[in-house]
Amino acid sequence: MKKLLLSAIxxxxxxxxxAQTTFSTNLSAGTxxxxxxxxxxxxxxxGGTASGATTVTLFDNSAASSTYTxxxxxxxxxxxxxxxxxxxxxxxxxxxxxxxxxxxxxxTVAANTxxxxxxxxxxxxxxxxxxxxxxxxNTVRGLAVTASTNAxxxxxxxxxx
Amino acid sequence: xxSATLPSIDNQACSSWNEVDRALYNKLPYYFxxxxxxxxxxxxxxxxxxxERKWEANMGSTGxxxxxxxxxxxxxxxFPNALTDSAKKDLVITRERSTSFxxxxxxxxxxxxxxxxxxxxxMKNSIDFTLExxxxxxxxxxxxxxxxxxxxxxxxxxxxxxxxxGVLTDAPWGSEGNSAGTSGKTNTYLGAKLNGIANVGxxxxxxxxxxISHMDDQRMRPFSGSYLPNGxxxxxxxxxxxxxxxxxxxQFMYDPFLLKYKQLDLNVITKGFKGNLFGRVMxxxxxxxxxxxxxxxxxxxxxxxxxxxxxxxxxxxxxxxxYGETVPNPDYVDAEYEVAFVVSGGAPYEMLRIGPPPKxxxxxPWNGRVIMTDDVNVPCEDEDGNTVWDTNKYKEYLQLIxxxxxxxxxxxxxxxxxxxxxxxxGARNPVPA
Numbered sequence: 001m002k003k004l005l006l007s008a009i010x011x012x013x014x015x016x017x018x019a020q021t022t023f024s025t026n027l028s029a030g031t032x033x034x035x036x037x038x039x040x041x042x043x044x045x046x047g048g049t050a051s052g053a054t055t056v057t058l059f060d061n062s063a064a065s066s067t068y069t070x071x072x073x074x075x076x077x078x079x080x081x082x083x084x085x086x087x088x089x090x091x092x093x094x095x096x097x098x099x100x101x102x103x104x105x106x107x108t109v110a111a112n113t114x115x116x117x118x119x120x121x122x123x124x125x126x127x128x129x130x131x132x133x134x135x136x137x138n139t140v141r142g143l144a145v146t147a148s149t150n151a152x153x154x155x156x157x158x159x160x161x
Numbered sequence: 162x163x164s165a166t167l168p169s170i171d172n173q174a175c176s177s178w179n180e181v182d183r184a185l186y187n188k189l190p191y192y193f194x195x196x197x198x199x200x201x202x203x204x205x206x207x208x209x210x211x212x213e214r215k216w217e218a219n220m221g222s223t224g225x226x227x228x229x230x231x232x233x234x235x236x237x238x239x240f241p242n243a244l245t246d247s248a249k250k251d252l253v254i255t256r257e258r259s260t261s262f263x264x265x266x267x268x269x270x271x272x273x274x275x276x277x278x279x280x281x282x283x284m285k286n287s288i289d290f291t292l293e294x295x296x297x298x299x300x301x302x303x304x305x306x307x308x309x310x311x312x313x314x315x316x317x318x319x320x321x322x323x324x325x326x327g328v329l330t331d332a333p334w335g336s337e338g339n340s341a342g343t344s345g346k347t348n349t350y351l352g353a354k355l356n357g358i359a360n361v362g363x364x365x366x367x368x369x370x371x372x373i374s375h376m377d378d379q380r381m382r383p384f385s386g387s388y389l390p391n392g393x394x395x396x397x398x399x400x401x402x403x404x405x406x407x408x409x410x411x412q413f414m415y416d417p418f419l420l421k422y423k424q425l426d427l428n429v430i431t432k433g434f435k436g437n438l439f440g441r442v443m444x445x446x447x448x449x450x451x452x453x454x455x456x457x458x459x460x461x462x463x464x465x466x467x468x469x470x471x472x473x474x475x476x477x478x479x480x481x482x483x484y485g486e487t488v489p490n491p492d493y494v495d496a497e498y499e500v501a502f503v504v505s506g507g508a509p510y511e512m513l514r515i516g517p518p519p520k521x522x523x524x525x526p527w528n529g530r531v532i533m534t535d536d537v538n539v540p541c542e543d544e545d546g547n548t549v550w551d552t553n554k555y556k557e558y559l560q561l562i563x564x565x566x567x568x569x570x571x572x573x574x575x576x577x578x579x580x581x582x583x584x585x586x587g588a589r590n591p592v593p594a
Binding site for chain 1: 233316330331332333334347349350352353356357358359360361455457460461462463464495497583585
């Protein structure tokens with residue numbers, strides 16, 4: 001019985017292992033596209049080269065770019081303010097009232113180019129390996145990586161679609 | 162191989178073995194067997210959670226709900242003067258505010274039914290079946306209408322995101338959405354918000370806890386003394402309602418908070434997860450919740466980047482085994498994001514209950530009831546081949562129609578908080594949808 005259970009666990013582990021894929025690449029300084037599809041990333045290893053220490057920044061993007069451009073949109077904003085009003089009261093006198101409160105209004109955010117929020121940042125010294133780091137990153141677009149200088153990168157992932 | 166003359170007489174016994182051709186006699190190519198289509202029935206969620214407001218004839222085109230507002234509490238401290246000094250005083254001024262709304266309507270129709278299929282075809286109940294289906298769609302429409310209004314009118318939007326458990330954002334509100342995604346919480350607004358968060362999180366228990374704190378901040382009170390049905394079969398009393406889809410609910414049993422702090426005897430494996438969270442939130446499952454799928458072929462800034470996939474579609478391959486079947490839409494199943502709603506008590510939104518039509522139009526059906534009519538025109542061709550319209554005087558055609566009058570008004574738009582979250586599914590090491 002125990003053997004059967006052990007066999008089942010080994011088979012299951014093998015199936016799970018098959019679902020994972022390892023991707024390794026040599027990165028040049030700048031932004032590179034590593035995965036062009038949504039993925040669940042479970043491990044990251046960064047290597048520095050003889051060029052020097054490196055820092056790699058991971059972005060959820062399906063293009064070799066660390067930026068995107070938002071279209072203009074309208075949102076809501078509010079701020080504390082006073083509003084003064086003047087009325088003529090029943091006695092015929094001018095009466096000035098100051099109401100203290102917040103003022104909520106719409107605000108237009110202009111189209112602009114933004115840097116994608118980083119998923120994670122890792123560093124490695126010259127000619128040394130940093131990692132593997134266990135992570136649980138779930139991208140919706142893909143994986144783009146910006147390296148400060150030449151580097152190696154190994155990613156273990158499961159493709160989501 | 163044997164040969165024989167058929168029919169024949171006086172053959173030698175045992176000289177041959179003859180079999181009648183299996184294709185000799187007539188037979189039915191098919192034997193049709195009817196089967197009632199089984200599908201998950203629509204159930205209403207919103208109409209049971211919200212209040213109700215009546216609207217009668219001769220009340221104009223637009224309604225305005227006027228409410229008294231309590232004066233704000235301004236005090237953090239109170240230090241009255243001694244009796245020997247003159248007393249200071251507080252000026253308390255109450256105000257009024259108003260919310261406008263308008264009754265709406267929508268129509269549903271079947272195509273024309275010709276009498277011939279009903280007379281000659283094997284399946285006899287096509288018209289009844291369609292009638293039942295339109296009824297179902299009308300009920301769903303009313304519920305989806307309420308959800309759409311609430312989503313776009315809500316004052317805030319929560320997007321759980323790393324590294325915290327919830328990001329509450331000021332959201333466009335106070336105007337209704339539209340199909341193009343250019344009004345209310347516009348597609349460009351939602352795209353910008355989702356792009357700005359590195360790892361949009363799931364609907365975790367931490368997120369829900371923060372959402373409840375937010376409702377407390379907003380002084381939105383929970384339901385009280387309500388006997389609305391809910392997933393745990395207990396009254397929705399002193400609790401907020403959480404309207405969510407089943408796969409977000411299914412994930413609660415793997416929630417790290419639950420697994421860390423659960424009672425030792427809480428059996429989430431075979432007993433499942435019950436609907437009460439923190440003693441303050443009661444879950445209410447919604448069929449076909451609101452989902453967003455990113456069109457990653459588009460630029461992240463484009464309006465078309467955000468799509469709202471239809472829950473179902475139809476198999477169109479005529480050689481497929483299930484040709485014509487209504488099936489889940491893969492884009493909906495794979496959608497990355499979903500919306501859940503925390504609903505407070507006190508009827509923050511009210512569904513309109515439209516009264517009967519004017520007396521002289523009392524036959525006008527507008528309460529969403531499906532009726533069968535032969536009051537239709539029939540196309541025919543004149544001698545020049547032009548289409549002209551004749552009356553259905555031979556009563557050869559029928560049509561099913563339904564006219565729904567409806568509407569909703571938000572009297573407290575902070576009373577429902579939408580939570581836009583990343584969908585995760587699966588038991589072991591849950592993965593995003």
